[in-house]
Every structure is written in structure tokens, then in C-alpha cells.
Amino acid sequence: MTELPTVELHIHIEGTLEPELIFRLAERNGIELPYGDIEELRRHYEFIDLQSFLDLYYSNMAVLRTADDFADMTRAYLTRAAAAGVRHAEIMMDPQAHLSRGIPLATSVGAVAEVLAKSESEFGVSTELIAAFLRDRPAEEALAVLDELLEMEVPIIGIGLDSAERDNPPRNFVALYERARQAGLKCVAHAGEEGPPDYIREALDLLAVDRIDHGIRCMEDEELVERLVAEQVPLTVCPLSNVRLRAVDTLPEHPLPQMLQRGLNVSVNSDDPAYFGGYMDENFRQVRAAFGFSSAQLADLAANSVRSAFLTDTRRRELLAEVEQWRQQHQ
Ligand code: HPA
Numbered sequence: 369m370t371e372l373p374t375v376e377l378h379i380h381i382e383g384t385l386e387p388e389l390i391f392r393l394a395e396r397n398g399i400e401l402p403y404g405d406i407e408e409l410r411r412h413y414e415f416i417d418l419q420s421f422l423d424l425y426y427s428n429m430a431v432l433r434t435a436d437d438f439a440d441m442t443r444a445y446l447t448r449a450a451a452a453g454v455r456h457a458e459i460m461m462d463p464q465a466h467l468s469r470g471i472p473l474a475t476s477v478g479a480v481a482e483v484l485a486k487s488e489s490e491f492g493v494s495t496e497l498i499a500a501f502l503r504d505r506p507a508e509e510a511l512a513v514l515d516e517l518l519e520m521e522v523p524i525i526g527i528g529l530d531s532a533e534r535d536n537p538p539r540n541f542v543a544l545y546e547r548a549r550q551a552g553l554k555c556v557a558h559a560g561e562e563g564p565p566d567y568i569r570e571a572l573d574l575l576a577v578d579r580i581d582h583g584i585r586c587m588e589d590e591e592l593v594e595r596l597v598a599e600q601v602p603l604t605v606c607p608l609s610n611v612r613l614r615a616v617d618t619l620p621e622h623p624l625p626q627m628l629q630r631g632l633n634v635s636v637n638s639d640d641p642a643y644f645g646g647y648m649d650e651n652f653r654q655v656r657a658a659f660g661f662s663s664a665q666l667a668d669l670a671a672n673s674v675r676s677a678f679l680t681d682t683r684r685r686e687l688l689a690e691v692e693q694w695r696q697q698h699q
């Protein structure tokens with residue numbers, strides 16, 4: 369079977385930093401890691417919740433120092449994504465996670481943006497960049513960083529909201545999203561991963577987001593599901609992530625099939641593939657194995673992503689045609 373052509377809407381570039389690259393960058397930058405070898409590092413990839421993952425995710429970022437480090441990480445992702453069948457990716461990055469370590473935005477965001485500018489010609493993957501803000505840091509800091517990004521005129525298509533969700537509700541970031549929208553940016557936010565269904569409502573009502581990242585906990589709230597179906601709000605679901613962070617117990621218990629059954633606009637994404645056991649191809653493979661999805665259902669999921677992406681009409685038509693061609697070839 370040829371690889372399903374996909375669009376990836378929920379991916380954190382720092383979550384693509386593989387253990388091998390962590391060791392290579394540590395050596396290049398003269399950084400002493402608290403692990404003797406890759407195997408010892410890998411033994412820490414056992415998570416009990418979102419926070420236990422975030423602790424390792426932020427700690428591993430210490431090896432990202434120079435523009436070359438950010439560029440190498442980005443190129444490694446694009447190489448792997450292209451092999452996975454990804455044709456377009458809207459990539460989040462966490463500028464504050466680097467700024468707070470003394471890495472200027474020009475180095476971190478600048479280097480990622482420079483690689484992404486050539487992603488279509490060099491890797492066959494068109495891309496957009498989304499600046500994600502850390503909800504467990506002060507909202508004033510997020511505003512200041514957004515202002516700096518706007519001043520630098522870095523090519524971002526939108527903003528996101530990530531990091532520790534519990535007790536850090538969307539309502540804390542109303543001013544940030546207003547500023548972003550005024551600047552013509554698209555808006556997405558993580559909600560309903562570990563946080564309650566009400567955080568999804570807040571993200572829609574108070575932040576006016578165009579997409580919800582994760583959103584799986586909507587299934588606990590019938591009224592909210594009805595609204596999400598009626599409005600066809602895109603939910604960027606990350607099945608392997610949800611299992612590894614124990615938002616769900618096992619993949620067979622994941623609500624993805626019920627979400628599709630209800631008519632929600634759901635897509636499949638990899639989130640932090642270096643940490644959660646697989647890129648887009650592996651997410652689709654495991655979802656297919658767990659739920660026995662037909663090729664037509666996989667094509668429906670891929671088409672949902674194309675519909676939910678921030679694309680030009682031309683590129684959207686191009687990608688929908690690729691998905692439909694795959695559907696014809698695999699029926
Ligand atoms: O899955 C996630 N959830 C919240 N914040 C994140 N930052 C990187 N990955 C994640």
C-alpha cells in the first residue's frame with residue numbers, strides 16, 4: 369500500500385528532537401547530559417501524565433543552542449515527515465522555552481523559519497509556522513513575545529497555546545488572542561487534553577480559535593459535542609500521544625471512532641513523535657490496526673486535515689485531489 373498523503377496540523381518541532389540528535393547536539397555544544405548513553409535517556413520516556421512528559425521535553429531542549437541546532441532538528445523532521453507521506457505541515461514551536469534559556473528569537477524562530485521557507489522545494493512538504501505560547505508562564509510575557517515576533521516580521525501564520533493545561537485556562541490569554549487576531553494571525557489552542565470540556569468552550573468563546581488541539585475530553589459533554597459537530601470545529605487529535613500521556617488507558621479505548629461516528633471534524637496527528645512512539649505513518653498504522661478502519665475511513669481522516677488546514681484554495685484543491693486519488697487506488 370502506498371503511503372496515505374497526509375496533512376499534519378498538530379506537531380511541536382521541539383517534540384521531534386530524537387535521542388540520537390540530542391546526543392549529537394550535546395557533543396557539538398560541549399554540554400554534559402545527565403545520561404550516560406542513548407539507552408539510558410530512552411529509559412526516561414515512560415510518562416504518567418502531561419507534566420511528566422513536559423519535564424523531559426523542556427530539559428532535553430538544553431542541547432538546542434545555535435541556529436544550526438534548530439535548523440538540523442527542523443530538517444530531520446521534514447525528512448522523516450516526507451517519508452511518512454506528510455504533504456503539508458503546520459508546525460508549532462515554543463519560542464518562550466528558548467528565550468527563557470537565553471536563546472534569542474532570531475536564533476530559534478529565525479532558524480526554523482529559514483528551513484521551512486524551502487521545505488516544499490527541498491522536501492516536498494509545504495509548511496506553515498505557528499508560535500505557541502506557554503500557558504504555565506505569565507500572560508504578560510506571552511504578549512511581549514508576540515509583539516517582538518510581530519516586530520521581527522517572522523513568517524508565522526498563527527498562534528497556539530500549549531504546556532501544562534490543568535489550572536491554566538484559556539481565559540487567562542484573551543488579550544494575547546485579541547492582539548494576534550488584530551495582526552491577522554490564525555488562532556489555535558490546546559484544550560480538552562487533560563483539562564475539562566469547559567476549557568474547549570472557553571477557547572471557542574473567549575479566544576475565538578479556528579481549531580482546537582486535542583479536544584478529546586469534549587466527549588464528556590453532550591451539549592459541547594453537538595456544538596462542535598454543528599460548527600465543524602477542527603479537532604487535531606493525537607492518538608499515540610493520548611496513550612503515552614495516559615489521557616486514555618489504551619489505544620483501543622481511545623474515543624476516535626466515536627468522535628468520527630458523531631460527525632466531529634477530527635484529524636490524526638503526531639504531536640511529539642520523538643517522545644510518543646511514532647510519526648504520522650505510525651499513528652495511522654496503529655489507529656487502523658486498533659479500530660479496523662477501512663481505506664475510505666483513513667482517506668476521510670486525511671481529507672478532514674486538508675479541510676482544516678490554513679491553506680490557499682489552490683493548495684487545498686491539490687491536496688484534496690491527492691487524497692481522493694489514494695482513495696480510488698485503495699478501494
Ligand atoms: O501534548 C502536549 N500538550 C501540551 N503541551 C505540549 N507541548 C508539547 N506537546 C504538548
Ligand SMILES: [Zn+2]
Pocket residue numbers: 378379380530558581639
Ligand atoms: Zn500538542
